[in-house]
Amino acid sequence: MMYRTEVSFTDFLDAVIKGGITDARETYGDQYPDQGFTACRDKTPAQLRELLREARCYEAEIGWVCNVVSALLIGTGVEPIVPITGSGVTRAIEIIQALVQP
Numbered sequence: 801m802m803y804r805t806e807v808s809f810t811d812f813l814d815a816v817i818k819g820g821i822t823d824a825r826e827t828y829g830d831q832y833p834d835q836g837f838t839a840c841r842d843k844t845p846a847q848l849r850e851l852l853r854e855a856r857c858y859e860a861e862i863g864w865v866c867n868v869v870s871a872l873l874i875g876t877g878v879e880p881i882v883p884i885t886g887s888g889v890t891r892a893i894e895i896i897q898a899l900v901q902p
Contacts, residue, residue, distance in 0.1 A: 807899045809872075810842070815895040816868045817841055820861060836861025845873060849881045868892050 821834045836858025840848060848866050855862045867888035870880030875892070 802902055803900050805900070807896055809844075811899055812872055812892075812895060813840065813843070813865070813869060815899060816865050816891070819891065819895065820864055820868075824861070834861075837865065840865040845869060845878070845881055852881065864888075868895070872896070 817837045817840055820837045821832075824832045824834070824837070836855070839851060839855075839858060840862055843851060848862070848869060852859070852862050852866050863882065866881040867885055868891045870882050871884045871889045871892035873880050874884060
């Protein structure tokens, strides 16, 4: 069985966004708007930081994505976008484990 040894930032970010949308819809219903999550798609950490500064209506979703991405960044020795939370670290670990498994 082969395991991936590296996770691309793009794959990680896509998994954060997909998981966030799924979790929000499970909590708030299928009609939950996902614009805040999708606004984060294909962004770099610097672009996410700027998006978070500009956010109004979707601040919670963008903040969540930045929290989970920040956990990854800290783990790789890069400055985080925002202070991390335990749930952000947990989600980052879950995503990495899911992405490296065959």
